[in-house]
Amino acid sequence: MEQPVRHPGGGGSWDEVRKSVALHGSCVVYAAVDDWAPADVGAPELAADLGADDHARLVRMPASRNRDRFVAARLLLKNAAGAVLGAPPSELELAYKPGGRPYLRGIDQLEIGLSHTEGLLVVGLTRVGRIGVDTEPAGRRMLELGTEHKACTPYELQCLEEVPPGRRNRDLVRLWTLKEAYSKAIGQGLRFRFTEFGFSPPGGPIRMLLPDGTPRACREWTFHNWQVEDAYTVSAAVKDPGFGYTVPPPD
């Protein structure tokens, strides 16, 4: 998969997103909350775009930054998915599996993922299998708060100790978002125990590792990690069960 695509909001073009999905099977899109938060939450077309369930949730929420993120994330997701599927967002039904994983009801040819932090929204789209995305501020303090012991395998702890202190927190945020992305791709409600699977250190393709650092045989998964806007860490986990999507899609 290529670098995440930034979307400017509103009437911006979706060509790059469509192209990326067509070429690579998957795409990660990000945008600013402010570019997608509607000026008027009472607008009738907003109810149609969000769908009945999410609109009912919106109506119950007091005006807040949280509410802005809630609406903006869903609008970005439905617009991006709609652009790939060639349908207006109001035609898509965003639903949640019993375990909490979001999906587009009835659309098994496009899987989705969703994450947001502070002012950033991230959406993952894939035609090949499953996708999970996660984002955190790159500078979010995690080190020495106990996070590393809850989130890292013995091998990852050892690797962290070997990097210069100034880079350690950033590497931990990277690992955390990778693990969140993978967890979201497979479940969401139930969470994989973060100390039972790990990832290779920065540099080279990202591989999943067993707790002792040996590579895990998992050809069906690919993992990605990026820095966006110099401020956020974004990770994605994509599962391709391996049916060989090498035949180019019809034009």
Add this chain to the structure above:
Amino acid sequence: MTTVVDPVDSSEVAVQERIARLEHDFGDLDDPGNPLGAQQFLAADEGQRLLPAAERLLDAFGLNAEFVPVELGGRLDRLDALARVLRAVFRRDAALGLGYGLTSYLAAVVVWAAGTPGQRQEAAGLLLAQGRMACAYPEPPERNDFLHNRLTAVPSGTGYRVGGRKEALNNAARAGALVLFADTPEGPSALLAPGPAHPDGGGIRLLPRRPTVGVRGCAVQGLAFDGGRDGDGGGRPVTGRLLGAAGDGTRLAEHVFPLTRSAGLSMALGCADTALRTTTAFARSRRQRSPSSLHSSRTRTALVNAFTDLLVCDCLSLVATRAAHVLPRESRTLGAVAKYLLPMILTETMDDLSIVLGSEAYATSGSYAIFQKTARDLPMLGLGSAGASASRAVLVAQLLRLPSLAAPAPDDDGLARLFRPFDAALPPCEPWGNDLPADRDSLLGSLEESARHAEGPLADAAAVLVTQLGVLRAGCAELAARPAAERLGPRACALADRYALLVAGAACLGVWRHRPPAGFLAGPDWAATALTRVAARLDRSAVRMPAEPADHLLAELLHRFDDARSYDLYATALGRS
């Protein structure tokens, strides 16, 4: 004095005896000393081959007879029974089930549906002599490598000369006969042709074997019909004979899909069964403080949910396979529901179980390694989204018909036969019975009536289903009112999802309503949890899992684990050491 044996009962007894024999001969999957145990199947998978000892066992059992109709000398008379027998194989190894079994069935069923008496005899003779068949189905719009089909055929003498390539076909090298859907001057046609393992198949060139992520023991390779192994055009071209009428291939494929989808996916429940048993073994072995022990409510919930989902899938499989006998006009829709829902639910079940297993979910050795193999194998059985768009088109057609369909027929015993797992009293399967579109929707039609019988712990979830039925009907009316060009978008897909879930709910309610007088299925617990799981997929906030039935289901799950019984509607006794 002579004893009169009811032929219907004797048929069910014979099915159970065959399953018991297979289970006994395979023995205990978890016994490290068993030459047909998990370690051996894992090693065969690693070596990308089928386990020879297992193939010999199936030869001795005569597994191929399960795919051959009784009137042609085989044992096939009920689709649900076929799937149950094959589950014993899929419980051990999906590659064996697919490579030894299902692949031949997928080809043979086309011959049973459209072949001349001579072609039927020929295919039956091949299978009963332990031969293999393979089928190149028409290419669906999803177009992945496995489904790519660029075969052509032109009239030549009494048959059709085949040209072109099929890129990936399971069992290609071993097939004594091939069923080929090829482009002919009359349009897509089905042909019966000699395979590479037949003396007349020399004109077929085998392409290199293709590695797969799952079912690695299956030899998947391409075929090129270009003169073959003698080189320089020395091989004779391969000639096939028409199955059915020229140009009728698309229609023929549509007619056999209900027979292949429903039975094939029902067999795959054997894989999920092993995954659940492996996860249960893991959870039981954990120390009390471990988050994945049975003392953790999250683990208990995950196991109960998985068991429940397998029961939902089995109710749907039961209805979809028996519909080919009882409701032929609706079998296409019900086959499409199974094709849509089973791969989706089973994939999610594997994901949830993998979370209980933690790092053991990807262990390639040790006591639980069969889990990661099953997790790789299962997606191959539904072939991803392949066929999904065709299934969805079938479902959308039914959605558009729904507003104008007649009210459900009054409760008749014919419909009840759809829901009885151990009942052999079925009319013969009529592959062409689905030629006419459905004139009713028996499952949705049964839902409200069945819901009236849903009492106690079933009542809440059944009420949600009835409410959701109203939502679906309103959605269908809105869809049908749209211009034709706007009926096939994502909105229709979302409605198709709701429709499929309601059919699954109706299947569970039907099985419960027509339940046997005693045993596990007679109690309300399984049905209460099953309906709740289905209802939650329709409206996540509408209903909570009832605590007491969930506890009872956990007790049943552990009891079946100790007693070595299958996690489906049948509680089949499994092979033990």
